[in-house]
Amino acid sequence: MANDTAKPDSTENQSVASAPSELAAQVAVTGDDRMPPVGGAYARYVLFVLVLVYAINFIDRQILAILAEDIKRDLKLSDADLGFLYGTAFAVFYALFGIPLGRLADNWVRVRLLSAGLFVWSGMTALSGMAGSFGQLSAARIGVGIGEASASPSAFSMLSDWFPRERRATALAIYSAGLYIGGGVSLLIGAVVVKAWNNAYPVAGPLGLVGWQAAFLAVGIPGMILSLWVSTLKEPVRGRAEGLPEPPPVTNIGSKLWQDISSVIPPLTLFHLAPFGAAVLGRNIAAAAGFVALATLLIAITGDVPQWVAICLGGYAVTSWAQSLKQRDPPTYALIWGTPTFVLALIGFGSISFVGYSLSFWVAPYAIRTFVVPMAASGVPLPWYGSTEIVALLIGGWGAAGGFLGIVIAGVVSDWMKKRNPAGRVLVASLATLVPAPFIALMYTTDNLGSFLLLNLVPSMFGSMYVGIAAATTQDLVLPRMRGAATATYFIGTTLLGLGLGPYAVGMVSKVTGSLATGVLSLLLMAPVTLTCLYLVYRKLPAAEASRVDRARAAGEPI
DSSP states (O other), X not given: OGGGGHHHHXXXXXXXXXXXXXXXXXXXXXXXXXXXXXXXXXXXXXXHHHHHHHHHHHHHHHTHHXXXXXXXXXXXXXXHHHHIIIIIHHHHHHHHHHHHHHHHHHHSOHHHHHHHHHHHHHHHHHXXXXXXXXXXXXXXXXXXXXXXXXXXXXXXXXXXXXXXXXXXXXXXXXXXXXXXXXXXXXXXXXXXXXXXXXXHOSSOOGGGOOHHHHHHHHHHHHHHHXXXXXXXXXXXXXXXXXXOOOOOOOOOHHHHHHHHHHXXXXXXXXXXXXXXXXXXXXXXXXXXXHHHHHHHHHHHHHOOHHHHHHHHHHHHHHHHHHHHHHHHOHHHHHHXXXXXXXXXXXXXXXXXXXXXXXXXXXXXXXXXXXXXXXXXXXXXXXXXXXXXXXXXXXXXXXHHHHHHHHHHHHHHHHHHHHHHOTTHHHHHHHHHHHTHHHHHHHHTTOOOHHHHHHHTHHHHHHXXXXXXXXXXXXXXXXXXXXXXXXXXXXXIIIIIIIIHHHHHHHHHHHHHHSOHHHHHHGGGGGHHHXXXXXXXXXXXXXXXXXXXXXXXXXXXXXO
């Protein structure tokens, strides 16, 4: 799709001598008396609240990992089914609805959108606790994905207006650290709730609920309460952190939202694209036929109908949205899909998330299945760290600490590198692939639980280093009014490619080979893809970033 806009993008690789002049106005804008100052105490307060929101986001998303073995037993599922529940069922709808909700974040009140989304996804997490079948749990996970799609487009855009560019990667890195805090806490909460519930109710508790169902309820309800707090935050003025004039209020928001929904949800996509001409509609129908053929082939090979229907549906929907965006908003298309640097970043960072999401989901089931259960069955006294609860605490706690340190340190270092090298952040992001690889190999070949737990700290810390950098890089490649769309597009890579395919791929390899270790180790094959993409981004980023205003103007942006 990047080749479709050769004219607007033709300046990307040219040497642009001067950066956009809007940066010069930053100091004056921070004195705007309509709002608290950019980068001030209130901005830090907003950041704190948004970190809590993102932590809840990943508690609700990640708790499935520690509950996986119980769910697998009770619902009679395979590892591939678990990968689908954790990844694909959530990721495809997260990615699809992230597009219209990301655009809505560009046009509407972001605080309201985030508050409503938090209420929805927390409620769907609670409903997961009422599920009694694979289908019901899949439907609830889809609902969680749709609700969570509102979070990061709103938060990324808000934080980009609360913090100046030179501190943006640090702010977004701190926000993104909520991912690791929530992911780590979720394992402990899940393990403790399941044990306490099952001890109190050995057969079934009130309403016939078992431990893993109670755990979903325990983490879903607090998020619904937190949504009320979020609704009290101030809505920042768009663009003031960069000295850009506040864009005029957007009218007909409902009509624009419907346009964005119909541009991405089949079969509404066909009716949406028809007015743009027979050529556009014909290309869309050809794309649909191609994805149908691909899904048919993959289903024939694997036998997994839900997985490939969902993934190919997502691929077709994203293609439709890109076609629509090109017709309705050429400047935004030019700076996202029409910019090779953005697309390469999408693939590169998405491939890192392919590995990261897979590891974060399978590490707990692997430890329980490989070490905890065999030790308990042997009759030999367990070491102090040999119970499910302690394993969950150590994996979750060290994962949270390592992830938090890695993401924050990388944010600070990458901002420092950015001042000295326009593409310096990408060098720091590459550590997320280079450093963890040997430790992953050692982890999934050791026969000692203690060594496994200790080795996990390094992938947790270094594997998180790309997150804030990826967010800042994609935000810096577009104009302020496009940030929600850019965030939604970025999350297509990290969810559709990373979350939608990664955990399932590991589960499928495990199902075929009978070895979960083999499934995890197969992730190392992704490293060459990641490093190639990041190298190309490193080469192209300075020119793409410096020319963004000129390319947007060439595509019709009135700036």
